[in-house]
Amino acid sequence: MSASAESIKNVCVVGAGQMGIGIGLVAARVAKLNVQFIDSSPVQLTKGLEFLDKLLVKDIAKGKYSEEVRSEVKGRITTASSIGQISSADFVIEAVSENVELKRKIFAELSETLPPETILATNTSSISITKIASAAKRPEN
Secondary structure, three states: OOOHHHOOEEEEEEOOOOHHHHHHHHHHHHOOEEEEEEEOOOOHHHHHHHHHHHHHHHHOOOOOOOHHHHHHHHHHHEEEHHHOOOOOEEEEEOOOOOOOOHHHHHHHHHHOOOOOOOEEOOOOOOOOOHHHHHHOOOOOO
């Protein structure tokens, strides 16, 4: 089963570093999607959310968005510390460090945990996508 852009309402970003936070912010602010950040480090989740808020405040200062938009965006965001805590995801983007074994482990766990119609994506910049996806039970998704 393939998903259309209109069917995607809930996005999950695995990794709350600068790249993951940026991806989630665009999904929540521009696409108005619900976003759940997953990171095993509570410190990184806190730092990531602080960075996200800093970006929103910066845009408010530039007159790009209002405080109301900031509040709406933050209202679309939730966090969790493990893949097993994903509440609902139509589309999952892995955005952890460029470590092939970590990415493969995450893809294996995602494919075991989530329904088969969930789209899995990676934000890798240097690792073979085929190598990462082959760890999933359904590499074609």
